[in-house]
Amino acid sequence: xxxxxxxxxxxxxxxxxxxxxxxxxxxxxxxxxxxxxxxxxxxxxxxxxxxxxxxxxxxxxxxxxxxxxxxxxxxxxxxxxxxxxxxxxxxxxxxxxxxxxxxxxxxxxxxxxxxxxxxxxxxxxxxxxxxxxxxxxxxxxxxxxxxxxxxxxxxxxxxxxxxxxxxxxxxxxxxxxxxxxxxxxxxxxxxxxxxxxxxxxxxxxxxxxxxxxxxxxxxxxxxxxxxxxxxxxxxxxxxxxxxxxxxxxxxxxxxxxxxxxxxxxxxxxxxxxxxxxxxxxxxxxxxxxxxxxxxxxxxxxxxxxxxxxxxxxxxxxxxxxxxxxxxxxxxxxx
Amino acid sequence: xxxxxxxxxxxxxxxxxxxxxxxxxxxxxxxxxxxxxxxxxxxxxxxxxxxxxxxxxxxxxxxxxxxxxxxxxxxxxxxxxxxxxxxxxxxxxxxxxxxxxxxxxxxxxxxxxxxxxxxxxxxxxxxxxxxxxxxxxxxxxxxxxxxxxxxxxxxxxxxxxxxxxxxxxxxxxxxxxxxxxxxxxxxxxxxxxxxxxxxxxxxxxxxxxxxxxxxxxxxxxxxxxxxxxxxxxxxxxxxxxxxxxxxxxxxxxxxxxxxxxxxxxxxxxxxxxxxxxxxxxxxxxxxxxxxxxxxxxxxxxxxxxxxxxxxxxxx
Amino acid sequence: xxxxxxxxxxxxxxxxxxxxxxxxxxxxxxxxxxxxxxxxxxxxxxxxxxxxxxxxxxxxxxxxxxxxxxxxxxxxxxxxxxxxxxxxxxxxxxxxxxxxxxxxxxxxxxxxxxxxxxxxxxxxxxxxxxxxxxxxxxxxxxxxxxxxxxxxxxxxxxxxxxxxxxxxxxxxxxxxxxxxxxxxxxxxxxxxxxxxxxxxxxxxxxxxxxxxxxxxxxxxxxxxxxxxxxxxxxxxxxxxxxxxxxxxxxxxxxxxxxxxxxxxxxxxxxxxxxxxxxxxxxxxxxxxxxxxxxxxxxxxxxxxxxxxxxxxxxxxxxxxxxxxxxxxxxxxxxxxxx
Numbered sequence: 012x013x014x015x016x017x018x019x020x021x022x023x024x025x026x027x028x029x030x031x032x033x034x035x036x037x038x039x040x041x042x043x044x045x046x047x048x049x050x051x052x053x054x055x056x057x058x059x060x061x062x063x064x065x066x067x068x069x070x071x072x073x074x075x076x077x078x079x080x081x082x083x084x085x086x087x088x089x090x091x092x093x094x095x096x097x098x099x100x101x102x103x104x105x106x107x108x109x110x111x112x113x114x115x116x117x118x119x120x121x122x123x124x125x126x127x128x129x130x131x132x133x134x135x136x137x138x139x140x141x142x143x144x145x146x147x148x149x150x151x152x153x154x155x156x157x158x159x160x161x162x163x164x165x166x167x168x169x170x171x172x173x174x175x176x177x178x179x180x181x182x183x184x185x186x187x188x189x190x191x192x193x194x195x196x197x198x199x200x201x202x203x204x205x206x207x208x209x210x211x212x213x214x215x216x217x218x219x220x221x222x223x224x225x226x227x228x229x230x231x232x233x234x235x236x237x238x239x240x241x242x243x244x245x246x247x248x249x250x251x252x253x254x255x256x257x258x259x260x261x262x263x264x265x266x267x268x269x270x271x272x273x274x275x276x277x278x279x280x281x282x283x284x285x286x287x288x289x290x291x292x293x294x295x296x297x298x299x300x301x302x303x304x305x306x307x308x309x310x311x312x313x314x315x316x317x318x319x320x321x322x323x324x325x326x327x328x329x330x331x332x333x334x335x336x337x338x339x340x341x342x343x344x345x
Numbered sequence: 346x347x348x349x350x351x352x353x354x355x356x357x358x359x360x361x362x363x364x365x366x367x368x369x370x371x372x373x374x375x376x377x378x379x380x381x382x383x384x385x386x387x388x389x390x391x392x393x394x395x396x397x398x399x400x401x402x403x404x405x406x407x408x409x410x411x412x413x414x415x416x417x418x419x420x421x422x423x424x425x426x427x428x429x430x431x432x433x434x435x436x437x438x439x440x441x442x443x444x445x446x447x448x449x450x451x452x453x454x455x456x457x458x459x460x461x462x463x464x465x466x467x468x469x470x471x472x473x474x475x476x477x478x479x480x481x482x483x484x485x486x487x488x489x490x491x492x493x494x495x496x497x498x499x500x501x502x503x504x505x506x507x508x509x510x511x512x513x514x515x516x517x518x519x520x521x522x523x524x525x526x527x528x529x530x531x532x533x534x535x536x537x538x539x540x541x542x543x544x545x546x547x548x549x550x551x552x553x554x555x556x557x558x559x560x561x562x563x564x565x566x567x568x569x570x571x572x573x574x575x576x577x578x579x580x581x582x583x584x585x586x587x588x589x590x591x592x593x594x595x596x597x598x599x600x601x602x603x604x605x606x607x608x609x610x611x612x613x614x615x616x617x618x619x620x621x622x623x624x625x626x627x628x629x630x631x632x633x634x635x636x637x638x639x640x641x642x643x644x645x646x647x648x649x650x651x652x653x654x655x656x657x658x659x660x
Numbered sequence: 661x662x663x664x665x666x667x668x669x670x671x672x673x674x675x676x677x678x679x680x681x682x683x684x685x686x687x688x689x690x691x692x693x694x695x696x697x698x699x700x701x702x703x704x705x706x707x708x709x710x711x712x713x714x715x716x717x718x719x720x721x722x723x724x725x726x727x728x729x730x731x732x733x734x735x736x737x738x739x740x741x742x743x744x745x746x747x748x749x750x751x752x753x754x755x756x757x758x759x760x761x762x763x764x765x766x767x768x769x770x771x772x773x774x775x776x777x778x779x780x781x782x783x784x785x786x787x788x789x790x791x792x793x794x795x796x797x798x799x800x801x802x803x804x805x806x807x808x809x810x811x812x813x814x815x816x817x818x819x820x821x822x823x824x825x826x827x828x829x830x831x832x833x834x835x836x837x838x839x840x841x842x843x844x845x846x847x848x849x850x851x852x853x854x855x856x857x858x859x860x861x862x863x864x865x866x867x868x869x870x871x872x873x874x875x876x877x878x879x880x881x882x883x884x885x886x887x888x889x890x891x892x893x894x895x896x897x898x899x900x901x902x903x904x905x906x907x908x909x910x911x912x913x914x915x916x917x918x919x920x921x922x923x924x925x926x927x928x929x930x931x932x933x934x935x936x937x938x939x940x941x942x943x944x945x946x947x948x949x950x951x952x953x954x955x956x957x958x959x960x961x962x963x964x965x966x967x968x969x970x971x972x973x974x975x976x977x978x979x980x981x982x983x984x985x986x987x988x989x990x991x992x993x994x995x996x997x998x
Contacts, residue, residue, distance in 0.1 A: 041802065070801060076834065081787050081827030088791020088811070091776060092726060094798060096791075111824065115781050116788060123767040124777060125760030126990030160991050184993040211995070353865050382855040407933055408847075408908060515668055515950060519877045519887040605950075619949050 023202040025195045028170035029059040029135075032177030033097060035206040036133075037067050040095050043181060046073040047082060047099030047135075056101055057137060057196060079105050083112035083134070090132040090186075091120060097181055103138040103190060104147045106155070117186045118161030133180040134188045138166075139230055139280055140328050141194040146316035149324075151229060151281035156188050157258045157290070163211065164258040166190040166229045170200030172209065172255060179208040192230045214261035216268070220248035223338055224268040226291055227278035228254050235278050237331035242338055245345070249338065257287050262294050269299040274341050276308040278334055283311035308341045310334050352454045354383050357431060360452065361389040364429050364470035369396055370651070371474025377402050377423045379416035410439040417443025426477030427636060429469055433458045434611040438506055441492065441633055445504070448476055448483055449633040457580050459507045459540045460611065464638050472641035480650055483634060486641040490555055491534035491596070492632030495608065497616060498623045505610035506633075508533045508543040509626050510565075514607040517614045525576075525584035528565040530602050532594075532626040536561045542612045546576045546586050553593070560628035562600055564589040579612075600626040669886055671952045673719060677882040678947065679961060680715035681940050684708075684735040686965050687744060690973065691734065691751060691765075692918035699977075700751045704765050707735030709912030712939035713844050714739035716885025716907075717812060720893045726774040726792040728785030728813045730844075731766050732911075733778025736814055740775050744972035754979035761982045762990065774809075782815075783822030786841065789813035790828045793837035793896075808838040810896045815841070818849025820863050829904070833870040836901035840892045843906045844879065850915050851925045867904035879907030880937040910934035 023031065037043050045063060047055070051074040054061030064072045075082050079100055086096035100106055106113060113134075120128045140149035156164045163185055167173040173191060180187035217232060218239055227235035232253040239249040250268050254261055269275045275295050277288035292307040310329045318324050339345040352360070365376070378386045380401040390399035402419035404412050413436055420428060421444040429450045430440055437451050437460045450473045451461030475481035493505040510531040512522065522528075522543070535555045536547030547553060547561045550572070568589035577583050594600065602608075602625075604618025618624055645651060669677070688708045694700045707714070710732075718739035721727070729736040737747060742758075750757025750768050757763075758770050769777035776792060779785050793811035800808040819825050820843060832839040843863045847854050860866070867874025877888035885907055892903035912935060914920020947953045953961075 042798075044798065070798070076827070076830055078827035078831060080824045081790065081831045084784075084787020084824065084828060085791040085794055085831065088726075088728075088776070088788040088793070089795045089798070090791070091771065091788070092792045092795040094795045111781055111784060112787060116779075116784055120777065121993060122990050123759060123763040124769045124771060125758070125762045126993075127759070127769070127771050128776075129993050163992075184995060354860055381861070382853075383859060383861050384855070406930075516881075516883040516887075516946075517878075518668075518881070518883045519875075520884070617946075 021202060021204060022199045023170050025170045025173055025198045025200070026057065026059045028174040028200070028202045029177065029191065030061060030063070031202065032174035033060060033135075034063060034066065036097060036178055036181035037063070037071060039206060040181065042093065043095040043097055044071045044073065044089075045097045045099070046075050046085060048075055048077050048101050050074060050099050055099065057193065060099070079108035080112050083109040083117060086132045086134070087112060087116045087120065087130065090130045091128050095131045095181065097133040097135065100134060100136040102148050103136040103152050104150045106136065106152060110155075113156070113162070114159050118159045122161060129184050130186050131184045132186045133177070133183070134186070135177065135191065136188065137191045137193045139192045139194045140317045140324055141230070143319060143321055143324060145319035149317035151279065151312075153190050153229075153257055154281055154285060154287050156190075157287055161186065162258060163187040163256070164190060165209070165256050166192070167255065168192055168195060168229050168232045168253065170198060170202050172215070174202055175207050175209040178206050179211060182208060183211070190229070194230045195233075209255065212256045212259035212261055214264040215253040215255050216250065216264065217253050218249070218251040220250035221272055222248040223274040223276060223342060224250050224252060224265070224272045225276045225278060225334065225338070226252045226254060226265055226288075228257060228287065229280055231278045231280055231329060234329060234331045235334055238334035238338065241331060241335045247338065247342060247344065254291070260291070260294075262298065265291065265295065266298045269295055270302045273302050273304040275299075275303065276310065276334070276338055276341055278310045278329060280312060280328060282314050283309055284314050286311050305341045305343070308337045310337045354385055357454070358385045358389050360431060360454075360466040361386050362392065363466040364431075364452070364473075365389060365393050367467040367470025367472075368474035368477070369393065371471045371480065372478050373474040374398060376400070377420055377425055379404055379413070379420070382406055410435070410442070413439035414443040417441075417447065420444060421447065426479070427473040429466075429473045430461065432461065434460045434507065435613060437461055437633070438504060438611050441504055441506060445492070445633070446489065446631060447633050448487060448636060450636045450638060451633075457541055459535075459537065459542060459544060468642060469638055472636055472638040475641050475645055475650065476636055480648075481641050481644050483636070486644055487634040487636040488556070489630055489634045490632040491560065491628050491630050493532050493534060493560075493610070494627045494629060495610070496625045496627075497608075497618070500616075503608070503610065503616060505534075507535060507611045510543050510609045511602045511606045511618070511624075512609055512614070514614060515605060515617070517607060517617060520613045520615075522579060522609050522612055522614060525578050525586045528586065529606060530600065531563040531565060532600050532628060533561040533563070534628055541577045541580055543578060543609075545578065546574055546588065547591065549574050549576055550588065550591050551593070558596055558630065559593045560596060560598075561591065562594045563591045594628070596628050596630060598627065602626065669883055673886065674883075674943075674947055674952050676719050677715050677886060678940075678943055678953070678958070680718060680739045681711040681882060681943065682961055682965050684711045684714065684738045685940055686962070686969055687738050687747065688734060689918070690969050691748070692913065694751070694973070695917055696919060701753055702764050703916050704734075704751070705732040705916055706913050706918065707732050709934070709938070710844055710846060710879065710909045711735060712882040712885050712943075713842065713879045713907045713909055714814070716882045717814075717840075717842055717889040717893075719886055720890050721774070721810065721812065723773045724809045726776050726789065726809070726811045728776045728789045728792075728811070729778040730785065730814055730816060730819070731778060731780055731782070732816075733768055734765065737768055737770060737775050737778070740770070740773055742770060742775070744968050745975045748972045748976035749979045752976045752979070753981065754976055755982045756976070756979040783819035783824040785813040785815055786819070786825050786828035789839055790832050790837060793832065793839040794835070796838050797835075807897050808899070810838045810840060810893050812840045812842055812893070814844060816849065817843060817845040817847065817854050817863055818852075818857060820866060821849070821858055829866070829870045829872070829902070832902040833872045836899065838896040838899075839902040840889065840896050841902060841904045842889065843904065844909055845906050846909050846911045848911070848915075848925070851923055853925070862906060864904055864906040870904075872902045872904055874904040874906065876906045876908065879909030880934070880939045880942070882939055882943055912938075
């Protein structure tokens with residue numbers, strides 16, 4: 012099932028879709044538990060896990076100490092010994108605290124052990140700028156994760172996708188990072204009541220077009236769609252693709268689109284240098300060079316920490332206008 | 346096994362520092378000390394380097410009792426007038442192996458010690474200082490304690506300050522005494538009903554103070570005419586202990602025991618006796634001369650040793 | 661402190677402790693030679709000298725109990741019943757190794773027997789063991805069992821300076837998880853003496869900071885370790901929560917390999933003093949005196965272990981190497997969906 016197939020009907024905001032995803036994952040799997048900082052009594056600082064403690068009790072919804080290494084270590088050890096951990100790293104910025112557990116333990120244990128360990132671990136974390144939370148609570152660090160063999164990374168940017176991503180991750184026998192977008196917490200969308208999954212490694216074609224392919228992920232899919240609206244008014248037909256899964260990446264959908272549109276623009280909120288967009292651009296150059304009418308363009312954050320002051324933060328985060336500008340430059344119009 | 350210390354190195358350094366302050370107040374200007382791997386005493390000494398001379402004596406660093414034994418020998422050779430020990434029963438026992446009749450202020454670093462006492466280091470240092478400088482005569486303020494001398498066939502001698510016990514164990518293992526049903530023979534220098542350990546068994550049957558010039562022998566295990574005593578043989582552990590017989594023995598009177606078994610001294614399993622191997626236990630009043638901190642400072646008050654005017658009794 | 665254990669180690673336990681120690685010693689000596697002869701690739705961190713610790717702990721554990729290990733991990737796997745064939749094959753990078761040649765010395769593991777891997781990252785084990793202990797408690801609850809499986813992380817004095825150790829110890833204590841933290845304090849973090857890398861003398865002192873018992877035992881005496889670990893493991897099994905057990909031990913060889921890299925960070929006198937306390941001859945002498953084993957029986961144990969080793973090395977050398985075409989296998993668990 013994809014968003015396009017979802018029966019129009021019940022609407023949930025992004026945060027409540029997260030709650031429902033975790034609730035249904037815990038309902039369907041008695042070996043699943045959720046742990047993290049203030050996820051139980053407080054229902055998370057973002058309110059995304061409210062009610063879970065009351066429903067599942069303190070044996071399954073667990074407040075941890077402020078110990079990110081310990082939390083991922085808990086997931087590794089519990090996952091390797093038969094449970095299905097769902098753990099929360101409150102702000103994605105905090106993965107710096109637990110990168111050893113993520114990179115050297117969680118991601119590698121199966122491979123290092125010759126395939127004799129299974130790590131069915133779901134990590135939920137909130138990314139992104141836009142709330143004036145400054146340099147240590149606003150980052151988009153998904154590239155760090157995508158660079159690590161052994162991890163799967165999904166970055167859902169709609170209410171439908173976030174619930175589906177959580178249930179998909181919880182059913183996966185591999186470590187999956189569900190990178191959520193705090194800037195989208197109030198975003199409503201159609202969300203079916205029953206549990207559903209997303210096809211792993213399958214991109215969403217959000218909007219079809221034939222003049223330019225815009226590949227955007229996370230919160231930027233909404234800016235890219237707005238940019239496509241602007242461009243449509245100028246007679247440019249842009250196709251907008253959300254890879255959704257950054258690891259594994261749906262290269263086929265992107266390449267097929269570029270073969271059709273002959274132009275490509277990659278957009279994300281993370282810093283431009285070494286971002287996931289660089290990988291996407293490289294793959295387009297490798298696999299669709301003959302289709303391209305112009306070099307692949309990229310719109311992303313500058314090489315700077317996320318600034319605090321609202322005026323600076325607004326400058327830092329890409330938006331529809333900048334995406335449209337870059338599209339015009341690639342196309343040589345305006 | 347040993348419990349982790351409740352006094353970490355930071356606290357030990359503070360205790361050493363307070364001891365030095367007390368000793369300086371009593372006029373001590375020459376200090377000798379046992380070095381330790383973490384430089385606890387050295388760091389405290391450094392702070393007072395301008396006020397007195399501090400010298401570390403030779404020792405070894407084996408993380409075992411040997412370090413303390415060697416240091417005790419060296420401190421005796423240096424002619425120290427008084428020694429402050431910081432530790433538990435085991436530390437003082439090791440010290441007594443190196444310097445049997447040392448003039449000692451034993452400061453306890455734990456709650457479950459019989460030999461050293463909980464005393465504030467500042468006044469412990471002051472009392473040691475008064476004795477070391479000759480202001481308070483050792484004979485007036487210290488009493489020599491009894492010790493159990495242990496001769497083991499074919500091996501080095503050993504010593505216990507409170508109690509020596511033969512248990513039907515085979516291993517030193519994690520050291521702590523366990524299983525009251527395996528105790529066989531005990532010789533006590535003191536039998537204190539309020540203490541924890543083997544000494545309490547005697548204490549609850551026939552108390553014996555450190556001052557009395559006799560020792561107590563217990564024959565343990567079930568037997569004709571025996572009695573069972575509910576005694577706290579370890580912290581948090583009351584066990585019924587079967588005592589076949591008990592009685593006072595004279596100082597110097599030998600008690601012969603034979604292996605197999607384990608000899609435990611002052612609550613810790615220390616030596617393995619092989620089958621047929623003999624050991625002799627004998628109590629004598631030739632142990633450390635323990636300085637009574639209260640008596641020493643009362644003496645100082647009486648003599649006005651810390652006053653800047655004439656002593657009250659005019660002497 | 662009194663023990664909750666009913667008795668001293670039986671003759672069977674004494675023989676078992678000995679067997680595990682002898683297996684480790686010979687495995688390691690031969691592994692070190694193979695490395696220095698250039699026959700096995702990579703680097704080996706050998707456990708020689710510390711055998712009493714792994715053996716004294718492992719006698720209390722079943723295959724359902726988990727351990728996490730260190731970069732010095734062969735001894736832990738041997739003591740947990742590791743098969744020499746699969747171990748040497750792993751050191752040789754063969755497909756028949758425990759990890760199919762994907763891990764080598766520093767990641768050698770046997771998940772089926774609860775050995776959750778040697779680990780190249782210092783202090784990585786304790787958080788993983790806490791996770792395993794969380795599973796043990798969770799599964800005991802839903803299966804209605806009173807006694808829990810226990811997770812035992814092994815780590816060194818140096819590891820207790822890592823934040824991961826602290827986070828794990830704290831979590832184990834607040835949740836009263838069935839974990840027994842075994843610190844193998846061999847006096848050195850690589851080449852740096854303990855006094856230079858931490859301001860405490862006894863690692864067990866750290867236990868107080870987590871609200872768990874901390875105990876110290878002689879890590880050169882298998883019976884001492886057996887006693888101390890046994891009490892802590894039984895307490896953990898029955899819901900009494902974690903314990904930090906510090907075993908004072910010593911590494912007879914260098915940080916890496918048998919000959920090492922020629923740094924003189926330990927004196928000859930110090931080495932001699934500790935070698936005089938070699939846990940294996942000490943234990944053998946004791947068993948002979950107690951009449952548990954004769955010298956001939958002890959020699960027969962050594963001979964049998966050596967014969968197993970010879971056969972296992974031959975097996976490993978003749979085992980197939982991994983197929984380079986399989987390089988990408990096992991990065992992920994295959995799923996129907998992907």
